[in-house]
Amino acid sequence: MQDLKGDLSVLDKPVAGNNGVSLISAMHDIQEKYSYLPEEVLRELAAETDTPLIEIYRIATFYKHFSLTPKGKHRIVSCTGTACHVRGIEVVNTEVSRLLGVEPGSTTADGKYSLETVNCLGACALAPLVVIDGEYYGNMTASRIRKIIRKHDKKTEKTACSCSSSAK
Amino acid sequence: MRNLQAGLKSPADLELMRKRLKEARGRRENYLAVCGDTGCTVWGSNTIKDSLQDCLKRKGFLEKVDIKFTGCLGLCESGPVIIVFPQEIFYQKVKEADIEEIIDKTVLKGEVVERLLYEDPTSGQKYIYASDIPFYKNQVRVLLGNNWINDPNSIEDYIAIDGYKALGRALTEMSPAEVVEEIKISHLRGRGGAGFPTGRKWEECYKASSDHKYIICNADEGDPGAFMDRSLLEGNPHAVLEGLIIGGYAVGASEGIIYIRAEYPTAVDKLSLAINNAEKLGLLGENIMGSGFNFYVSISIGAGAFVCGETSALVSSIEGKVGEPRQKPPHLVERGLWNKPTVVNNVETLANVPYIILNGAGEFCRTGTKESRGTKIFSLVGKVNNTGLVEVPLGITLREIIFEIGGGIKDGGKFKAVQTGGPSGGCLPEMFLDSPVDFEELKAAGSMMGSGGMIVMDEETCMIDVARYFLRFLKDESCGKCFSCREGISRMLEIADSIARGTGSLEELELLKELGSAVKDSSMCGLGQSSANPVLSTIRYFEDEYKDHILENKCPAGVCRELISFDIDSVFCNTCGACIKNCPASAVCEDKEGQPVIIQEACSKCGTCLETCKHGAVLKR
Structure with a gap:
């Protein structure tokens, strides 16, 4: 395990008041670095800014963007905006959950995939929409997402294999 | 940090720069507008743009023909979309393989590539020119129209189309009170949802006495199914920025903050670049164009909370706290950000401001209805043929938007309802199709204007x-x-x-x-x-x-899972086995005669069998 104690080096400005960086933007920076908000770093942030830890926890859990648990290696983000809903994203989500054995908002046991939902990505013309590792897939159906995840699985396995073989 | 030396010292400097830019632009009227908005980039417009560039380079025409990677061109359904100027020839669903032909035929000879033309989904008629297509013809594109001719990353492009002229006029020819008055006369109402008169909001803030005031641009577009603000910020960031600066001048604020969703990283990038470029030219910062007015703009990124669209929650979020609304009064114009008088305006509201100052409130008032003036951008989505971004005069009917501009219901379906106003709005049935779209009418019908999401629903929506x-x-x-x-x-x-x-x-x-x-x-x-x-x-x-x-325990639309079931009709089934092979839940088996049957207990109701059956043998009940 990485020692995260005291690592607030991601912040380039002091946090406080209207002249410094707000707690929220500090937390954005922390999450960008670690892909989530590690407890140790939040404790340090609390101490540094003289803010009660509960207040930091409150912010971290109030805003959807923040996560207190590590994300999977590959992120499946499904859009649950109205247009996507009307065009059937729910069937797609159920299929992803069934395939990977995870509910939206959680990560597979092997840490490979995390399934997240987002209120609207603003690309409603492509509804229903799923984003895998930053790549957009529009007009999704249960059978299409199945094929895409399978293909993605094979691709990532292959790269994992070639990594291990080159390591030999 | 702020390079003021190279900046514009006066509006006259700006006009001089504009004249030069216009002349240069006039010499290069051949250009290709490639839509670079999220919708089209997902369809692959990035590659299209690069291939066009490569192709022009190979043929030695790169110097003569410009390629503009523009903001949203509107018709997201048909992406990637490109428009060939000066003729305005509209091509849709362009693939890499089409590039060479587009350059050879259209760009160099002015001929049309038939197969790439837009075809009307109902009449089947093909259209050559963008402005003839019913989708565009029935719109009034005051704000979005500039997307066609503008590279959002280029402040020069914006200046060439009279950008920052309104700012120059406001700063030198008008007092803050006069700017407020002009906006009041225009009857501009907030485009974020509630429709509060912008001029009145500004006036209250203008009258508040304080050593420091703030103006905030609310770009926390949280309504699911709405993406107008994102497209405006990505397609024409300078218009929003100019509106914000003029607003700052009018209410007496020296600081502007743009509060934007974390889900819109591209918009943040384009906006940051726009702010940077405006600062370099002296259109932002200290002593703007020699007027003595100082104004600074920063960006504050949200963290995913719908309630932060509410102004007092938004202010709290900018302060770094949990975004909880508070009791009003005191209103934000009295006690807002850091307890200072603050005015909060929506992205689209601010984008309207330069137009009003430049063309006068009278011109703005010519569009719209008595109580709702001007145009409104809607994101037309759901079960409609022409999904995309449309800008229409207020007072237009829902029927015109959905059937004339939107091209009717997808897959020949029947209209059931249209949802406006996001989670705060409502669903309006067919009887409202001929009602005018304005703030009051929608409210009376039990919905609201909201920020402009318009989700069309057909008979298959429950x-x-x-x-x-x-x-x-x-x-x-x-x-x-x-x-x-x-x-x-x-x-x-x-x-x-x-x-x-x-x-x-x-x-x-x-x-x-x-x-x-x-x-x-x-x-x-x-x-x-x-x-x-x-x-x-x-x-x-x-x-x-x-x-x-x-x-009846029935879902007539066939959506609610607990109330529907799938069955296979043996009359139509030719036992090809596609359903058995594709069923993810292994719920389709063969009976003794080799006929596929669905085991209801195992069925997850995902609809894959219905999707894969080519013989129409799968029934949803």
Whole structure:
């Protein structure tokens, strides 16, 4: 395990008041670095800014963007905006959950995939929409997402294999 | 940090620069507008742009023909979209393989590539020129029109089309009070949802005395199904920025903050670049164009909370706190960000400001209805043929938007309802198709204008499911401060869930109505006050559908999972086995005669069998 104690080096400005960086933007920076908000770093942030830890926890859990648990290696983000809903994203989500054995908002046991939902990505013309590792897939159906995840699985396995073989 | 030496010292400097840019532009009227908005980039417009560039380079025409990677061109459904100028020839669904032909035929010879033309989904007619296509012809594109001729990353492009001219005029020819007055005369109303008169808001802030004031641009576009603000920020960031600076001047603010969703990283990038470029030219910062007016702009990024669209919650979020609304008064114009007078305007509202200052309030008032002036951008999505971004004069009918501009219902379906106003709005049935779209009419019908999401629904959309969807959304997004909103929405959701499962009762339906009006009356902020709209409007106009679920245990639209089943009709089935092979739940088996049958207990109701069957043998009941 990485020692995260005291690592607030991601912040380039002091946090406080209207002249410094707000707690929220500090937390954005922390999450960008670690892909989530590690407890140790939040404790340090609390101490540094003289803010009660509960207040930091409150912010971290109030805003959807923040996560207190590590994300999977590959992120499946499904859009649950109205247009996507009307065009059937729910069937797609159920299929992803069934395939990977995870509910939206959680990560597979092997840490490979995390399934997240987002209120609207603003690309409603492509509804229903799923984003895998930053790549957009529009007009999704249960059978299409199945094929895409399978293909993605094979691709990532292959790269994992070639990594291990080159390591030999 | 701010390079003022190289900046524009006066509006005359700006005009000189504009003249040079216009002349240069006049010499290069051949250009290709490639849509670079999210929709089209997903369809691959990035590659299209690169290939066009490569192809022009190979043929030695790179110097003669410009390629502009523009903001949203509107017709997202048909992406990637390109428009060839000066003729304005419109091509849709362009692939890499088409590039060479487009350059050889259209760009160099002015000939048309027939197969890439837009074809009307209902009449089948093909159109060559963008402005002839019904989708564009019936719009009034005051704000979006500039997307065609503008590279959002280039401040020069914006200046060449009279950008920052309104700012120059405001700073040198008008006093702040005169700017406020002009906006008041224009009757401009907030485009974020509630429709509060912008001029009145500005006037109150202008009159507030304080050593420091703020103006905030609300770009926390949280309504699911709405993406107008994102497209404006990505397609024409300088228009929003210019509106913000003029607003700052009018109300006496020296600092502007753009509060934007974390889900819009591209918009943040384009906006940051725009701010940077404006600073370099001296259009932002100290002593703007020698007027003595100082104004600075920063960006504050949200973290995913719908309630932060509410102005007092938004201010709290900028201060780095949890985004909880607070009781008003005191209004933000008295005590806002860091307890200073603050005015908050929506992205689209601000984008209208330069147009009003430049062309006069009178010109702006010529469009729209008596109470709702100007144009409004809607994101037309859902079960409609021409999905995309449309800008229409207020007062236009829903029918014109959905059937003339939108090209009717997808896959030959039948119109059932249109949802406006996001989670705070409602679903309007067919009887409202000929009602004019303005703030008052929509409100009277039980919905609201909202920020401009317009979701079209057909017969395969279940209204109970829609109501349940919004309740689930609002339950997640309620900040929890007011008991009535926190608990009321949860209880309403429980009832809607139970009705959708076929276990609801008529008494529960009555309770749902009662709860809805109680939450409406007793919540503090707009989120709670309007949270029952989706439920109440669907009950008001689609009560029979609720009763079908309750009394008949039927979902007429075939959506609610607990109430539908899939079966295979042996008459049409030719036992090809596609359903057996593709069923993810292994719920399709062969019976003794080799006929596929669905085992209901194992069926996950994903619809894959229906999707894969080529013989129409799978029935959804």
